[in-house]
Amino acid sequence: MRSYVVHQLAQLVVVVIGISILAFVILHVLGDPVLLLLPQNAGKAEFERYRKLLGLDQPLWVQYWKFASQAVQGDFGKSWYADTPAFSLVLERMPPTIYLTLAGLVVALLIALPLGILAALKRHSFVDTLCTGIAVAGQAMPLFWFGIMLIIIFAVRLRALPASGYGTWQHFVMPAFCLGAALAPITMRLVRSGVIEVLSMEYITTARAKGVGERTVVIKHAFRNACIPIITILGLQFGQLLGGAIITETVFAWPGVATLTVESIRNQDFPVVQCAVVLLALLIVTANVIVDLLVGFIDPRIRVSA
């Protein structure tokens, strides 16, 4: 178990370093910060002065080291736009994003678990075909379009829910449903195949041979074992879920990290973009590690083989 944990943590470190290099490269190699900071008609001397001031005349690895060592201390520099530290700006917007992500996950599970199990139990039936069909259609649905259609129907036509904003539970309904509906199809398909696979195992046959009731077989024997791949997958999907949350936020003007990132991109406020990218990555990687550890804890086979 111990080496398993160490292995997981080591991987976390490597991935975070990778992401930080990525965030650094995006600004410093692909673009030139000075070009973005100074007005276009600034003279050559002015450019040189700024370049020195920002330490951009030093070798790239020195610059990266400076960026990384400050980032570790939570110092991503000041926002070029709002004159506050980028870190606190991003941190402030983190809770709404996390709440939305979790709410979306809950909705996705509420849709996917019953339908997935049902489809697996009644394999090749009409119900199964219908569920699979809806799942394929659902996967093709652009999330942001779906969100807009929800707004048109429920906020504009029926006036039942607020179109955007944050605060009460009513504000949560549409964004959470939108995000959940986006994640549900893939989750449903995975639940279905997970349960089908488990149902063909010998211990299920044994349980049935013992005369265990069908309901107990499904809930106690099949579903519990099917949970392991489902948890693993959901953990790995977390990045996609967060990606979905980014899209959902922009549609519903949700005051989370994503809307901040998009605003910052529009304002060319790169310290904030960098900080948001690194912190979101950290969030994803942490979620992945927690899931891996959880699965290793539930299923001893995994931590032994690792």
Next chain:
Amino acid sequence: MTAARTGADVAVKPARGAARPAASAPSRGSLRRLVRLKWGMAAAALLLTIVASAIFAPSIAPHDPLAVNIRQRLAPPVWMDGGTPRHLLGTDQIGRDLLARVIYGGRVSLVIGVSAMLLSATIGVLLGLTAGYFGRRIDWVITMVVNVLLTFPFVLLALAVIAVLGSSLSNMIIVLGVAGWPIYARVIRAETLAIREREFVLAGRALGMSHARLIFRQILPNLVSPIVVIATLQVAQVIVLESFLSFLGLGIQPPTPAWGNMLGEGRVYMLNSWWIAAFPGLAIFTTTFAINLMGNALRDWLDPHMKL
């Protein structure tokens, strides 16, 4: 490394579920595959229509997609009160014909989708082959990069890069293409690892074939099916992502018609004129749906056991 392994397993699961019926109930399984193939054919026909209408847009579009007619602005679709047969799907806020714009909008989406896919496939397949064939340190490095990129939401990466590079058609293709390669690399690497040990490759090596010949003439031809399937599904993914970026105003800039920016412009008017946002969205949905159906059918047809 475990994440990579579990990730690969994850990808395997749905396909296994789909492949299993063939083993347990042969007649029923093949019947099911046949039905799915039919769906795939229907999807392919639909897709062909969409592609054709994009290619021949100048001859089939009823109006110039950029022609402004302020007197006819915000006209509803023909079946609603106040709709005119002149504008079958209605007009937008400055009186441009929506049907013409939807038809022309497909050009941008398809060009970006296909070009970005070609770029990712080239990068991903080459790196996947390298990692799987040579193994060791180079495999470790490539796998690590794949892991880092796959953990990260594709959307955020694309947003950040577009923000620095600026948005133009070629930048969009480069960004979406470069961001999309890891999935190819992961699948191709896993397949190569297995194929490398097969007898015909060992025989080739014993005959003294060069690495390049082994990789491109012996191994690569065996990987065509997974590449085709991933590529198909990726086109759909890229189209959705491109339209999202355009929707945010970070992609294709107006007045060039693209499904994404039409949706973004239409959002402002959705209170009274829902059709401006609805039809481009419907176009995106139909296209990606057709591509996904076709991709699934291709997978069943080419190789029901494919690890995808």
